[in-house]
Amino acid sequence: MGLSLSPLPGQSEFGVVVTGFEIGMLDDPAIRQQIHDLWIDKGVVVFREFSGLESQLKLSELFGHNQSHPMLRDADMPEEMKISVNIDEGVGGTYMVDGEERSGWLAWHKDSMYTDEINHGGVLWSIDVPERGGETGFIDQIAAWEALPDDLKARCEGLNLLYVYSLDSIESKFGNRPESRVGFSKYMSTTAPFAKLARVVHPMVFTQPETGRKVLNVCPWFAAGIEGMENEEGDALLREVIAHLLAPGREYYHRWVPGEMVLWDNWRMLHCACGTPTGMKRLMRRTTIFGDYALGRKEKIAEPA
Numbered sequence: 001m002g003l004s005l006s007p008l009p010g011q012s013e014f015g016v017v018v019t020g021f022e023i024g025m026l027d028d029p030a031i032r033q034q035i036h037d038l039w040i041d042k043g044v045v046v047f048r049e050f051s052g053l054e055s056q057l058k059l060s061e062l063f064g065h066n067q068s069h070p071m072l073r074d075a076d077m078p079e080e081m082k083i084s085v086n087i088d089e090g091v092g093g094t095y096m097v098d099g100e101e102r103s104g105w106l107a108w109h110k111d112s113m114y115t116d117e118i119n120h121g122g123v124l125w126s127i128d129v130p131e132r133g134g135e136t137g138f139i140d141q142i143a144a145w146e147a148l149p150d151d152l153k154a155r156c157e158g159l160n161l162l163y164v165y166s167l168d169s170i171e172s173k174f175g176n177r178p179e180s181r182v183g184f185s186k187y188m189s190t191t192a193p194f195a196k197l198a199r200v201v202h203p204m205v206f207t208q209p210e211t212g213r214k215v216l217n218v219c220p221w222f223a224a225g226i227e228g229m230e231n232e233e234g235d236a237l238l239r240e241v242i243a244h245l246l247a248p249g250r251e252y253y254h255r256w257v258p259g260e261m262v263l264w265d266n267w268r269m270l271h272c273a274c275g276t277p278t279g280m281k282r283l284m285r286r287t288t289i290f291g292d293y294a295l296g297r298k299e300k301i302a303e304p305a
């Protein structure tokens, strides 16, 4: 009994689609190993026709324990389940994007990059899907590194980036921004304590330990600058790298159907939420897979002389 695998539609560099998967298969050590290896090798794993809270928890626990997502909390869920819930109206703001009002729009990012420990991944489960919109975008930072011109690679190696928590993408210094903000959901107030977080530092490039491949570790939404180069030259370099990272053609937008799950590697993939046209319903649940790649740290503030 094996998994049935196929490529992500229109995407040759990352991702895989698994069909015929059932929760009972997770009891087979060989299948568990295969799914873990696919996660590391492919970055995004789509499980067609796979749904249910028990299935979601069991799948995510394969990779370690679940944790709460710092921006997502749901009082209705038992704490011991350690699951974070993403109801579309519960995360992100409502913005004007491409001339349309959309809720739950999120700029390109890696989860928790504004903390010194970034979670290793997540699992999203689609329950209600709007008739249009609501896609989740992914960009592979291994493929982006490999495509980076050699002179830029040389300039990026050894640099560290500063990150700061920002709730509103309109205020993002380096990220992609919506046209205007319509409002925030009532759930967004739960994130207020993060506004006081100190800045953190993450390497601009790191090596995926299992494969030796390099990852262009840049999170545009929360980036504040290059450590030691918070000047015109550093900002120009960072903007050049982000333009490369977000260049058209690199992204895959997952068009959801009800009753499937997507697992991704947050250490390697950028993701974004395209938002749902106002008035349409979208319901997702997500788990957040704990992890610490141990390369992040809090910014060192120089003592006054």
Ligand SMILES: [Fe+2]
Pocket: 109, 110, 111, 271
């Ligand atoms: Fe996210």
